[in-house]
Amino acid sequence: MAHALGLGRVTDTIVQLSRLHASGVIASSHRIKSDVRNTALPALIPIQQASYRRTIEMADAQKTAIVTGASQGIGAGLVEAFARRGYSVVANSRNIIKVNPFPASSNLALVAGDISDPSTAAKIVDTAVSRFGRIDVLVNNAGIYFSKHFTDYTLDDLRSLVSVNIEGFLFVTQRVIKQMLAQKTGGSIVNISTTLVDHPIVGVNVSVPMITKGGLEAVTRSLAMEYVKQGIRVNAVAPGIVDTPMHKDDPKDFLKTLQPMGQISAVKDVVDAIIYLTEAGQVTGEVLHVDGGAHAGKW
Numbered sequence: 001m002a003h004a005l006g007l008g009r010v011t012d013t014i015v016q017l018s019r020l021h022a023s024g025v026i027a028s029s030h031r032i033k034s035d036v037r038n039t040a041l042p043a044l045i046p047i048q049q050a051s052y053r054r055t056i057e058m059a060d061a062q063k064t065a066i067v068t069g070a071s072q073g074i075g076a077g078l079v080e081a082f083a084r085r086g087y088s089v090v091a092n093s094r095n096i097i098k099v100n101p102f103p104a105s106s107n108l109a110l111v112a113g114d115i116s117d118p119s120t121a122a123k124i125v126d127t128a129v130s131r132f133g134r135i136d137v138l139v140n141n142a143g144i145y146f147s148k149h150f151t152d153y154t155l156d157d158l159r160s161l162v163s164v165n166i167e168g169f170l171f172v173t174q175r176v177i178k179q180m181l182a183q184k185t186g187g188s189i190v191n192i193s194t195t196l197v198d199h200p201i202v203g204v205n206v207s208v209p210m211i212t213k214g215g216l217e218a219v220t221r222s223l224a225m226e227y228v229k230q231g232i233r234v235n236a237v238a239p240g241i242v243d244t245p246m247h248k249d250d251p252k253d254f255l256k257t258l259q260p261m262g263q264i265s266a267v268k269d270v271v272d273a274i275i276y277l278t279e280a281g282q283v284t285g286e287v288l289h290v291d292g293g294a295h296a297g298k299w
């Protein structure tokens with residue numbers, strides 16, 4: 001089976017932005033123009049929710065979310081959900097400008113590029129800061145895995161898994177955390193794992209990909225503690241089987257047997273969990289399973 005902190009003072013922000021401009025950290029529009037397309041989501045106009053104003057993390061300014069792996073599946077669902085909730089969004093994938101799955105919006109920026117390339121991570125962060133002035137949320141959604149017997153994984157398999165799932169997490173997360181620390185406004189990072197880390201299934205042979213997804217769960221907890229005093233929360237969502245293009249060639253009847261509730265999860269089920277973690281001000285270091293109960297036992 002192929003699977004495939006508080007509210008920063010405005011003056012702090014202005015000083016930081018001036019410094020970033022002066023130091024060239026904020027890219028000129030010329031440097032990023034060729035890979036970035038700004039589009040509109042008229043149907044997804046910002047809606048200010050009362051609950052936002054109650055949470056310490058919520059600044060008066062419109063928040064900015066970065067979503068990697070956003071051209072389809074869970075990532076595309078996240079872009080729509082964040083836009084509906086009033087966030088500005090920077091959406092990345094290798095083909096996102098070619099595929100262009102979203103209606104144009106001044107609150108949406110598309111950044112094309114391989115997330116395992118450090119220059120893509122730099123472009124994503126530069127775009128978020130230059131277009132929207134801040135970064136509040138990062139969802140490390142881009143990820144790959146595929147199944148085969150442990151003894152059949154090749155060096156190229158390992159390198160591609162590490163490059164997308166680990167380096168793709170590392171380069172953008174380091175830059176985002178630097179920006180969040182400079183803003184002094186805290187933030188939320190959500191990583192996407194899989195329930196198979198905790199609950200392997202006989203016949204679903206994904207041992208080597210689990211080195212990377214298990215690593216993401218470990219670093220989720222480590223970062224949650226490292227930045228807890230700065231209000232940067234770090235969590236993970238561990239889906240089971242989700243109905244995305246990743247499973248387009250897998251028989252649905254078989255996929256349903258992999259979750260005790262006997263259904264394949266919808267993109268919305270996972271998106272809802274990510275949005276919850278993004279806005280759950282007292283939750284950090286958590287791995288939230290969205291898997292029809294698979295992590296809880298045998299069936």
Ligand SMILES: NC(=O)c1ccc[n+]([C@@H]2O[C@H](COP(=O)([O-])OP(=O)(O)OC[C@H]3O[C@@H](n4cnc5c(N)ncnc54)[C@H](OP(=O)(O)O)[C@@H]3O)[C@@H](O)[C@H]2O)c1
Binds near residue numbers: 116145238
């Ligand atoms: N679907 C499931 O059942 C399931 C279960 C557990 C965990 N997950 C995890 O959930 C996340 C999303 O899965 P999904 O099912 O939505 O996947 P998907 O339908 O295969 O979509 C993957 C997305 O990632 C992008 N992508 C792939 N490689 C990339 C790279 N090197 N750089 C930047 N973007 C890249 C793809 O776009 P481009 O081709 O344009 O780059 C696409 O937008 C993944 O981390 C996956 O491991 C999924």
